[in-house]
Amino acid sequence: MPEIRVTPLGAGQDVGRSCILVSIAGKNVMLDCGMHMGFSDDRRFPDFSYITRSGRLTDFLDCVIISHFHLDHCGALPYFSEMVGYDGPIYMTQPTQAICPILLEDYRKIAVDKKGEARFFTSQMIKDCMKKVVAVHLHQTVQVDDELEIKAYYAGHVLGAAMFQIKVGSESVVYTGDYNMTPDRHLGAAWIDKCRPNLLITESTYATTIRDSKRCRERDFLKKVHETVERGGKVLIPVFALGRAQELCILLETFWERVGLKAPIYFSTGLTEKANHYYKLFIPWTNQKIRKTFVQRNMFEFKHIKAFDRAFADSPGPMVVFATPGMLHAGQSLQIFRKWAGNEKNMVIMPGYCVQGTVGHKILSGQRKLEMEGRQVLEVKMQVEYMSFSAHADAKGIMQLVGQAEPENVLLVHGEAKKMEFLKQKIEQEFRVSCYMPANGETVTLPTSPSIPVGISLGLLKREMAQGLLPDAKKPRLLHGTLIMKDSNFRLVSSEQALKELGLAEHQLRFTCRVHLHDTRKEQETAVRVYSHLKSVLKDHCVQHLPDGSVTVESILIQAAAHSEDPGTKVLLVSWTYQDEELGSYLTSLLKKGLPQAS
Amino acid sequence: MEPSEDWLVESLRLYQDFHAFDLSGATRVLEWIGDKGILVSGYENLKKNEILHLILPLRLSVKENQGLFPERDFKVRHGGFSDRSVFDLKYVPDTRLLVTSGLPGCYLQVWQVAEDSDVIKAVSTIDVHEKEGHLWPRVAIFSSAAPGVLHGTRLSSLKVVDLESQKTTYSSGVSDDELLSSLQVLDTDTFAFCCTSGRLGLVDTRQKWTPSENLRPSSGSTGGRWCAEAGRGPGPSIASLGSDGQLCLLDPRDLCQPVSLVQCPVSTPSPDPELLRVTWAPGLDNCLAISGFDGTVQVYDVMSWDGIGRQVEPLFTHKGHIFLDGNGMDTAPLVTTHTWHPCKPRTLLSAASDASLHVWDWVDLHAV
Numbered sequence: 001m002p003e004i005r006v007t008p009l010g011a012g013q014d015v016g017r018s019c020i021l022v023s024i025a026g027k028n029v030m031l032d033c034g035m036h037m038g039f040s041d042d043r044r045f046p047d048f049s050y051i052t053r054s055g056r057l058t059d060f061l062d063c064v065i066i067s068h069f070h071l072d073h074c075g076a077l078p079y080f081s082e083m084v085g086y087d088g089p090i091y092m093t094q095p096t097q098a099i100c101p102i103l104l105e106d107y108r109k110i111a112v113d114k115k116g117e118a119r120f121f122t123s124q125m126i127k128d129c130m131k132k133v134v135a136v137h138l139h140q141t142v143q144v145d146d147e148l149e150i151k152a153y154y155a156g157h158v159l160g161a162a163m164f165q166i167k168v169g170s171e172s173v174v175y176t177g178d179y180n181m182t183p184d185r186h187l188g189a190a191w192i193d194k195c196r197p198n199l200l201i202t203e204s205t206y207a208t209t210i211r212d213s214k215r216c217r218e219r220d221f222l223k224k225v226h227e228t229v230e231r232g233g234k235v236l237i238p239v240f241a242l243g244r245a246q247e248l249c250i251l252l253e254t255f256w257e258r259v260g261l262k263a264p265i266y267f268s269t270g271l272t273e274k275a276n277h278y279y280k281l282f283i284p285w286t287n288q289k290i291r292k293t294f295v296q297r298n299m300f301e302f303k304h305i306k307a308f309d310r311a312f313a314d315s316p317g318p319m320v321v322f323a324t325p326g327m328l329h330a331g332q333s334l335q336i337f338r339k340w341a342g343n344e345k346n347m348v349i350m351p352g353y354c355v356q357g358t359v360g361h362k363i364l365s366g367q368r369k370l371e372m373e374g375r376q377v378l379e380v381k382m383q384v385e386y387m388s389f390s391a392h393a394d395a396k397g398i399m400q401l402v403g404q405a406e407p408e409n410v411l412l413v414h415g416e417a418k419k420m421e422f423l424k425q426k427i428e429q430e431f432r433v434s435c436y437m438p439a440n441g442e443t444v445t446l447p448t449s450p451s452i453p454v455g456i457s458l459g460l461l462k463r464e465m466a467q468g469l470l471p472d473a474k475k476p477r478l479l480h481g482t483l484i485m486k487d488s489n490f491r492l493v494s495s496e497q498a499l500k501e502l503g504l505a506e507h508q509l510r511f512t513c514r515v516h517l518h519d520t521r522k523e524q525e526t527a528v529r530v531y532s533h534l535k536s537v538l539k540d541h542c543v544q545h546l547p548d549g550s551v552t553v554e555s556i557l558i559q560a561a562a563h564s565e566d567p568g569t570k571v572l573l574v575s576w577t578y579q580d581e582e583l584g585s586y587l588t589s590l591l592k593k594g595l596p597q598a599s
Numbered sequence: 600m601e602p603s604e605d606w607l608v609e610s611l612r613l614y615q616d617f618h619a620f621d622l623s624g625a626t627r628v629l630e631w632i633g634d635k636g637i638l639v640s641g642y643e644n645l646k647k648n649e650i651l652h653l654i655l656p657l658r659l660s661v662k663e664n665q666g667l668f669p670e671r672d673f674k675v676r677h678g679g680f681s682d683r684s685v686f687d688l689k690y691v692p693d694t695r696l697l698v699t700s701g702l703p704g705c706y707l708q709v710w711q712v713a714e715d716s717d718v719i720k721a722v723s724t725i726d727v728h729e730k731e732g733h734l735w736p737r738v739a740i741f742s743s744a745a746p747g748v749l750h751g752t753r754l755s756s757l758k759v760v761d762l763e764s765q766k767t768t769y770s771s772g773v774s775d776d777e778l779l780s781s782l783q784v785l786d787t788d789t790f791a792f793c794c795t796s797g798r799l800g801l802v803d804t805r806q807k808w809t810p811s812e813n814l815r816p817s818s819g820s821t822g823g824r825w826c827a828e829a830g831r832g833p834g835p836s837i838a839s840l841g842s843d844g845q846l847c848l849l850d851p852r853d854l855c856q857p858v859s860l861v862q863c864p865v866s867t868p869s870p871d872p873e874l875l876r877v878t879w880a881p882g883l884d885n886c887l888a889i890s891g892f893d894g895t896v897q898v899y900d901v902m903s904w905d906g907i908g909r910q911v912e913p914l915f916t917h918k919g920h921i922f923l924d925g926n927g928m929d930t931a932p933l934v935t936t937h938t939w940h941p942c943k944p945r946t947l948l949s950a951a952s953d954a955s956l957h958v959w960d961w962v963d964l965h966a967v
Binding site for chain 2: 207222384
């Protein structure tokens with residue numbers, strides 16, 4: 001029975017460890033390979049033993065696909081490919097390919113240097129892993145092998161994030177990864193065509209959320225910055241991703257202009273260095289409107305935003321600084337933090353998740369006393385604000401996406417099925433699809449009805465047409481042919497053609513039946529009577545009277561002969577091939593009823 | 600800058616907190632379950648409407664360290680489907696039950712909010728015996744060990760029905776067929792009613808029908824449709840709002856003499872007087888809010904009001920639904936309902952006809 005099988009990997013129900021195994025028409029694909037950020041032991045990795053208990057992963061998996069650079073989607077990749085062992089292709093978009101190794105290296109440094117972990121992947125492993133990556137473009141169909149193809153769609157959310165369609169023949173699965181349905185200042189909205197996959201896989205957390213508007217999040221950010229600056233304080237914003245930093249800069253610049261603020265805004269040098277690199281990655285990834293903004297201005301030609309110099313951190317008075325790295329775990333942002341933390345007028349705004357072990361993580365957990373190098377204790381008096389700018393879809397968004405793609409089935413991961421009946425009903429009702437919610441480690445099996453294309457020989461079709469009346473569009477027509485299956489190819493040809501290809505001689509089976517009729521006239525006249533009778537009764541069939549006196553009804557032959565012993569009886573020889581069994585039998589019984597009296 | 604951008608910049612000064620959400624369907628209902636969850640429900644015709652139990656974003660519920668909670672979103676905790684439009688929804692305190700009223704069909708629907716799943720399921724109905732198909736009964740709950748449902752479309756059809764046994768425990772027993780616009784339970788034995796004409800009264804269910812009532816509003820009023828809400832506390836704690844923008848304050852001890860009657864600066868008449876709503880702030884003295892005239896919610900300080908015919912100015916006007924109209928519809932949205940947060944004194948929730956839902960904490964600019 002053809003089927004699609006999906007297994008979300010990992011133990012427990014928690015979100016934050018995306019890794020899904022899909023089996024489709026004999027191909028095995030792994031979607032994402034994320035790390036659970038909350039655990040420090042092996043629970044943070046997906047349970048790869050589900051994939052195959054024996055045999056090499058490389059032999060079992062046809063490919064791995066990574067949707068975007070967030071660590072809960074790619075954090076376990078080097079572990080998987082280099083420590084567990086996988087040498088096949090890893091597909092991702094170009095920006096993801098560029099940014100992943102940087103985040104992985106950062107993460108590795110924190111885990112090993114800050115937390116002293118032993119069994120962790122090395123820098124070399126990250127490099128070796130990335131060598132297996134094949135970059136894909138949006139809407140480009142990539143042939144993984146003869147049968148398996150994949151295609152990336154724009155997902156919004158973060159730079160380089162994509163939704164993937166995995167297709168084998170007529171069966172397909174779409175995996176959304178993380179996506180967003182409303183455009184923001186630097187990224188467009190997710191989009192997919194009406195590809196009608198057998199299955200759409202997405203996150204259940206989306207469907208149970210109603211998101212606060214983008215504008216209100218921005219408002220909150222502006223308000224916090226404004227209040228701090230108004231009271232003479234300094235605002236530190238540690239950032240990593242240039243896209244997010246750019247967005248916040250545009251926001252601040254517009255606001256500064258509007259309100260006429262004078263406090264300086266700085267952009268750290270660490271960011272400017274990476275600027276051109278990201279700029280190139282960035283442009284194809286934004287929408288028209290934003291592309292124009294970028295083209296009009298150089299990345300750093302802000303009126304109110306200037307390049308930062310270390311010395312400025314000691315200047316008195318209010319200011320806003322964007323600095324790397326994003327989790328306050330090292331470098332310039334940490335330096336600035338140390339200088340400003342002791343003043344309650346100041347503020348630090350963390351725009352994203354911070355990994356355990358970083359200063360960022362500690363202060364977001366509420367810690368106000370930090371132990372720094374040399375056992376120095378830093379008292380954190382500055383205001384700490386945690387803001388989430390990451391764009392995710394919500395209940396409304398997921399319905400929109402399902403409406404766009406028109407899948408036959410929907411599968412939600414990371415949810416508890418028992419607790420999500422309403423949600424299931426909602427999706428099933430709205431779209432008339434089946435909704436599945438497997439637990440981690442549980443396999444969902446979807447039966448599919450793949451369509452198998454069969455080529456029919458033109459000769460066969462033509463012969464069918466020539467044989468009789470034209471086909472009726474509303475009625476099925478029985479056709480005889482031979483199905484040849486060769487090299488995953490299906491062809492329907494005439495029997496003669498098949499026999500010829502196979503080099504076999506054809507045998508014919510004919511049935512002959514005798515019908516006795518009482519008729520004193522000559523055979524020829526009997527034949528004419530038979531002809532007229534059949535012609536009037538069998539209006540749907542081709543009845544012919546041949547010059548030699550025999551009558552044909554399609555391919556059935558009727559000949560009249562005199563009975564050897566009784567001149568008053570005529571014998572009708574009815575002969576047909578086995579293909580015409582039905583008609584032959586019918587004719588025979590018809591003739592046995594006798595002929596109408598001649599007028 | 601677009602007007603919405605302008606307003607957003609203005610809003611930095613006007614609001615402490617501000618959240619804007621888009622529901623899948625507009626609601627006329629905002630009913631609290633405890634102080635962390637609200638219920639909303641759709642009212643579209645000929646469509647499956649959703650009843651949702653939404654949990655407020657965590658940052659609105661925590662008292663300290665608000666800054667460490669980045670979550671700004673509602674969580675859909677429970678949901679159910681209603682084949683009818685829902686115009687009123689009441690939660691039965693200390694139970695897992697809800698009662699809704701709507702059209703078509705003259706009955707109240709009782710729902711149960713599941714404990715171990717996310718389902719809100721219809722469990723039973725309460726017959727209302729209403730002959731006129733276009734009227735829907737107003738509902739209020741007498742909460743006690745044996746909860747009772749107060750309902751009625753007209754004074755004559757006012758009843759209290761025991762939720763479990765479905766037996767009628769109280770009946771107004773009058774033939775007066777004035778249409779009701781609001782019902783409110785005040786304590787275990789008394790309730791307040793307000794008719795569309797503006798006639799209102801306080802009823803003690805232990806006695807035969809002898810409500811203390813007001814006279815029909817006469818001077819200054821030009822008819823229209825009225826609704827009312829009773830607050831707590833001494834003094835003029837009953838507010839009555841008319842569709843021509845008149846706001847009347849009454850003392851429950853003497854309903855015949857209105858303490859004050861003012862004219863609110865609103866666009867009149869209200870395009871849909873059934874949506875009129877007046878509510879007292881649970882956490883502020885002498886403050887109330889009104890909505891239902893346009894896309895705004897207005898907050899008033901009634902402390903120094905007296906006399907008849909005064910013009911008053913709102914303490915605050917929430918214009919978010921007008922400026923953040925993301926749908927770009929031609930018709931401006933209309934606020935369908937609003938409610939105060941039970942614990943945070945200046946936080947309100949408001950919903951509009953474009954399915955928007957706002958949570959806002961306004962700044963008292965007059966405060967010293």
